[in-house]
Amino acid sequence: MIAQNIAFWIIAVVMAAAAVRVVTSRNLVHAALFLITVLIGASAQFIILLAEFVGVTQFFLYVGAVAVLFLFGIIVTRAPMQPADYDNDQRWPALAVSLLLLGVLVALLIDAFGHQEIELSDDLLAIGRSDAVGNSLFRTFVVPFEVVSMLLLAALIGAVAIARRD
Amino acid sequence: MNPVFDYHALAPELVLSGAIVVVLVADLLFPDREGLQTSRLASLGILVALVPVLTLAIDGADRSLFGGGFVVDDYAIALKAFFLLVAYVTVLVSADYVGEGDYYKGEFYFLLMSSVLGMLAMTSARDLISIFVALELISIPTFVLAGWRKHDTKSNEAAIKYYLIGVLSSAVMLYGMSLIYGLSGGKVLLADIGKFAAAGDAPPLFAVAIFLTLVGFAFKVSAVPFHFWAPDTYEGSPTPVTAFLSVASKAGGFVAILSIIYFGFFEADESWQPVLWALAAASMTVGNLTALRQTNIVRMLAYSSVAQGGFILVPLAVAQDAPRASFEAVVIYLFIYGAMNLGAFAVVIAVARRTRSGEIESYAGLGQTAPVLGILMSAFLLSLAGIPPLAGWFAKFVMFRAVFEAGGAGAVTLGVIAAVNSVIAFFYYAGVARRIWFEDPAAELAGPARVPAALTVALAMSAAVVLVIGVYPQLFARVGELAVPL
């Protein structure tokens, strides 16, 4: 159990630092790279939590597709390579709001789940496996699945429709 | 235990999906520049989707699939019919608008109908995941539709604002849902969450979680302070899309709130009731006050729809003490609001075609130049203001009834705020009527005087609803009474 803890903390610290860098870095590409670090960290966390299917999906889908998408975004919008100030005029109020929100959430979480423990037993592994996920997905959540398929189709066609140059 | 699959329950969604695909493919096979075929095809598709809804209604049996995750009861059927009708009118209204515009026709109806599909799914969704997915399916096509006029910076601005605030709100909602999932011990189904809420030993986090979840819907319903996107997006995006946003997607938001409150958190009322009370009061007041000084008709209607959203929230804010009456009030108010707003936007489109301007000044003397349009616009606006004998009065009446059935200090103060607001509201609604009737026509016509056929049908439908229901509200009242699942 200790091993997972230590692993968690290492990854957590890395993820936190990377997240902060994403929102404070002066170079777009760096921001994208830091984002990818966070995503990989998250995938690792899922693996720690024995949710292997979700971890793997996270890794491939997010890191593979979404991160690449961002890089395309940076290239297409011809963002300047040299460092530039990307912060707008409401930096301080933004910081204040996010810190306030963080404070409230943390207080609430501690109050609600102060002493809860997750024991990573092997039956937990059974839940995280692909067959369990697939089984539940196609039994109780068929309709959302179909709806998501329509959603992806719509998003795809929509994005293409407005991004075309005609 | 492979469930015997009840296709009839899913029939409306399936038929609509079929129609969507047909519209997409038809546009590929025989592309037509002025887009009339596609719009007729789309409206046909919607009407066909209406058939299964009617059969379900006639059948009358409540159906529940996927362990209660997808339920088709009177409430769901009534609202599915409502959404399909609104979609039909929206297509009618946008037929000529899109046709004349130099935009890419095909996908417009595809996106519109997929958003409608999301709404149908929403009415039957009874668990967090379905609600979330349905909500996203409603939103994402409309993000694109908002930015449909690619070369107009205003339309882009509308799209980015709508997209950003939308995505942020759904993120906050998701965060809330995840907390609820955790707190309720892994329950996704609203019924189970309801049992947990009834237990009543939830930590304060539960109240905050509920509030965070409601933020997503508050955005959709454009309740203050989550309404900032609405005026800019309404003004920026093409008017048919604005009409669709102000009626259909707002109704979708309300359906979500109804489902999640009545089926989910009903017992934990001390957490969501004050929130809704605050949202309702703020929306009514801010919406009405800001609308007083608007010069653009669409922006004024945007603030008016924020205020009307506030009026619809009022019964929800007293739902705990008068469950049946407030549920009924929301459903009836939605039906009538839908008709009134769609009618108003239809006239805005017709007038915009003539005067090429969205300013209220351009309505001066409409009473003389186009008396029928003048009468219709005055009827819709004064109905929004709640003046009998137009339908609006019954909507306001049912709302006040719910407030008074609840009784209690909070409810009565909200009632008085609503009364005062309806007086303030009259001021800007009458302002437009004043321009139409009391002033002489200013500029001469910039566009064709004739109102296209599709638009006339849309106007006729909404005007019929506003006048008939105003005099004999029993029709909608009956439907409203039936729709209450409690």
Add this chain to the structure above:
Amino acid sequence: MDWFDSGWGLTLAIFLPVAGMVVVLAIPKAQEQAIKIVALLTTLATLAAGVGLLVRFDYDDTGDLQFEANKSWIDVIQSRYHIGIDGIALPLLLLSMVVTVACVIYSWDHFPAPHNPKGFLALTLLLETGMNGTFAAQDLILFFIFFELVLLPMFFMIGVWGGPNRVYASIKFFLFTLFGSALMLLSFLALFFLTEPHTFDIPTLAEAAGEGLVGSTQNLIFLGLFLGFAIKVPMFPFHTWLPDAHTEAPTVGSVILAAVLLKLGTYGFVRIALPVLPQAAEDWAPWIGLLAVIGIIYGALCCLAQRDMKRLIAFSSVAHMGFVMLGIATLTDFGINAAVFGMVAHGLITGMLFFLAGSVQERYNTRELSRLGGLLVQAPRLGWILGFCAMASLGLPGLAGFWGEFPAILSAYEPLEGLPVETFRTFMVFAAIGTVLAAGYLLWMFQRVAFGEPKPEFESAHIHDVHAPEWIAWTPLLLLIVALGVYPNLLFKITDGAVTGVADGVAKAIGG
């Protein structure tokens, strides 16, 4: 003819004008003559229905409802289409019908500014339905609908055909009344929920006479009703919309506004506020009396300061409605009878005054008292009719006005026991002084307009005397003023039974 008695007659009387309106709207705008004829026929048919009601009315028990119809309308909210008239409603109903016919005839060949007879007559007909409906409604929601239905046509009539400052006046008129009726609706709902078998039915509520409600809630509900009706009457602090509305409204508009619309408020008090909430009525009566008397004196004083003839008449109706409200405030059958008579008399007389003001404006196209003069020289008949109406308005005995004011003052001497007698007697004295002020400003106005020589400005102008449409429109009203003045029992016989019913109900509830 029993279909007539079983509610169809009354429904006809209410909805015939709307049918006429639809027909008028159907006729193309060009054929003005056809429009005018259709409008006239509709109003005459409605009047015929009204006379039918009058004839078949059973005069020995005017107390209970007649020509009743009680069908389901919106049963979701237990509101029924329940209409019926008794001794109080019948005269007001007939007043509204007579006035509307007079208006249609009066504006036969000269419609106000933006010449659009189609729109104008359509609105007038819609107005008539609203008024007739309010007087016949026996269900709170039906009453509310007709009460508000009247607002729209009047709003557009003032707004489109009004004077220079019409927009401000029309919106102010609408906002005042809308605010009042919004609060009134809240009170109706409170009544609906707090009465045992939830109902909006006025007769049942009247029988219950608010016995389930504890004092403080009754007063709160009465506050809503009071505001709703007081704004309409108008009573003292809420009256500022009336002068503006009248000064800007076209002649026919202000005639209908003065003759019938003001009565909706007072009728509301007698029909709903008093019988349904007697205890609250008792607590509120002195305050209503106070505001009424202030209205009388304040209205008269403002009249003395007016330079515009129509505005003066508007303020005079604030004063006259003060007498009506004083009659109601006494809660005695004697007072309320005087109030109902006052309503009808004021309707006829002030209606005529506004017709005359309109005719004067049409001939001199000014209403400035300083520029008018010598009317008796240039148009003697018009002058003497103005004199006759001024005399009737100041309450000269032998004309209708007197039997509205004097019994009201008389009843103030002896209000329902339980009401502070001294205060009501001081009200009585002030009201009597009010009659002198009334004589003051009316004679002052008559002297300025009629006596003396015409001003140089109009010396040579050809002022034609009263012509055909005016004669036809006015004669019935003048005859009624004289008839009611000489033989007031015509009206008291009808209202007495019903009013005694209401007053006994109130007294029993308070006494018991």
Add this chain to the structure above:
Amino acid sequence: MALNQFLILSAFLFCTGVYGVLARRNGVLVLMSVELMLNAVNINLVAFSAFVRDVGGQIFALFVITIAAAEVGVGLAIVLLIYRNLDSPDLDRVDQLKG
């Protein structure tokens, strides 16, 4: 392993995302911050799923991932549109509609 450590990490990510959205001028960066927030939600869901031993949370996470992808797609399309018309992806420039 304590459940709260996951939740606090997710809260931290969420708030950093919020800061990013509010403080960053460039459209793409804002989208990245949104991604951060959605990831925070996923961590939450998976942590709860493990805690209550129910697969629902993970399925919810899956759906969130797919929809996040769709949103980013559309988002970038819109940012591209703004870039093309206002030749800069900065959101400050976008304030024609107000009042």
Add this chain to the structure above:
Amino acid sequence: MLRNAWLIPLLPALSFVAILLVGKRLPRRGAELGVGAVGASFVLACVAAWQWIDRVEGATGKSEGLRAFGKGVLGGEGGEGGEHAEVAVAPVTRGFTWWQNGNVEFNVGIAIDGLTVMMLFVVTLVSFLVHVYSTSYMEGDRRFTHFYALLSLFTASMLLLVVADNTIQLLVGWELVGLCSFVLIGHWWEEKPNADAAVKAFLTTRVGDVGLMIGIIVLFFAAGTFDIQAINAQAVEGEIGHTLLVVASACLLGGIIGKSGQFPLHTWLPDAMAGPTPVSALIHAATMVVAGVYLGARLYPVFFEGFSIDGGTINVMALIGGTTIIIGAALAFVQNDIKKVLAYSTISQLGYMVMGLGVGAWVAAVFHLFTHAFFKALLFLGAGSVSHSGSHHSFDMKADMGGLRKFMPVTFWTFMIGSLALAGIIPFAGFWSKDEILATAGQNEFTFFLVVGLVGAFMTAAYMTRCVYLTFFGEYRGHGEPHESPRAITVPLIVLAGFSVLAGLVNASALEIEKFKEWVEPTVAFPALEHPEFELAGAALALAVALLGILVSYAYWFRNLGPHGITARNPLARAGYTFLENKYYLDALYENVIVGSIKGAIARASYWTNQRVIDGAVNGVATGAAQVGRFAYDVLDQKAVDGAVNGLAVSTGQTGGLLRYVQSGRVQRYALMLFASVALLSLALFVFSN
């Protein structure tokens, strides 16, 4: 005839309607209808009077009514004399419910008793004569028919007032009469002063009517009915609380003051002379102005108990009567306009009647009303005839009259008879009635009022002589050639002169003829009043004072001598003279005290005060009301109430404007506000939920 006396008011009413409808097209343009109707009413009134006398005589066991009257007049055996057995002769009443409101019935009807019959006789007679008189006086007037229509309406309403058996009908008649006076005064409304006078007349009487209205209401609730007989009965038996009676009588007195031009509301009467002379004669001399006195007489028990008149204390009613006498007489002196003189004289004579009622001299007051109607109408018609044919429609004695004796003998002699009657010289009517009032005042220990009466008599005689001198004696100062008025004018003058002479005899107490008292004094529901015995000293004193007044004025005006010659001719003066040896002292007394004062300071002062103070006050009230109105309208109505409403509307508009700035257009600012509210609300929920 008594039972259907309602015909009497009905006939003129019908003639009013007839004249209105067809008047213009008749040969004499409506005059014949008016004269005919009033003539018929007059005949009916005489028949009614006859029947009433029969009824009274029959009841008191006398032989046939009229012959008794005949003997009495001719001074036969001086009537059986002695007190007639007090036999209750109930008035003839007849009425039906007019309308019913709540549990209260209002009925309309007639109540005929001695007082009514007398009033009917007077009103119809004078009205008939005025009608005849106006046929020629108003010849060629632009609105001749309109004039006659209103005269008939006036007569009808006056008769309605007189026969009324309940207070409401009395109030109706009262106000209708006010209306007719308004329209008739303003008959030539082209000139502004006429219109102003009409409005002023109506408003001042209207102020009085407020008192009347409240008095009626108080009486209604005190006695439970409007019926006059019932009220009087309850008042006499004392069933009505004393305070209520005081309040009621005070209010009714207000009505009397307004209508009968008593101090202080008398200022409208002189202005009312702006109307045509027949109108002044009929309305402002004989009939309308006495309506107040009639009201006092009709509801006398109320006043009797209310002001506790028999107690001998000075009550308000008598006080007001007294002051009015002095003021009226004083003001009559300084007038140059003959009609104004007569107007002030009427005010003074009305003061006598009110004082008479105030001192318990009911019969005397009513008898004075009876006689005054004749000679005052005569004087007015005489003045009219003078202006008509003598001074080209001018009434200014100083400028256009004088020396008309030679040119207009009939008018002159009739005017002389009228003046003598007014002054109260022995054979004429005025003496008997005025003397009766003074005698009663004396016997009821109201010595103060006796003195006031005497001073009044003196001044009346003085100013009448002045008036007669200025009009008929000296040289003719006017231009144009005066001639005698046509017969239509002179015949009424002669008839009235006859009545002025004979009317007094009906109740000549000196000759023990008490017929008037028997016939007129109500015996049912009436306080027991003691009637004065005729005593020579009092009568002689009154006569002497009157003669003295005439002589003083005669000396001053006719002989243009100083007062020195006076003592030689007057026995009383000689007695006084011998008493005061220093002749010079007496002349000085006359020079500056009496004549100087009369002509000089007092008169002018009183006129000045009258115009500035009283009239000023009345006009001040009107203009004050206008100012208050202006203030109420401008400040209170427009600024305060309307201002508040507009202020509210403007402020809501402004808040709307402010909110527009919040909508800044920057999407990230929206996001900031969104998350700020999420954070704050979550904090609130967290804090409040546990």
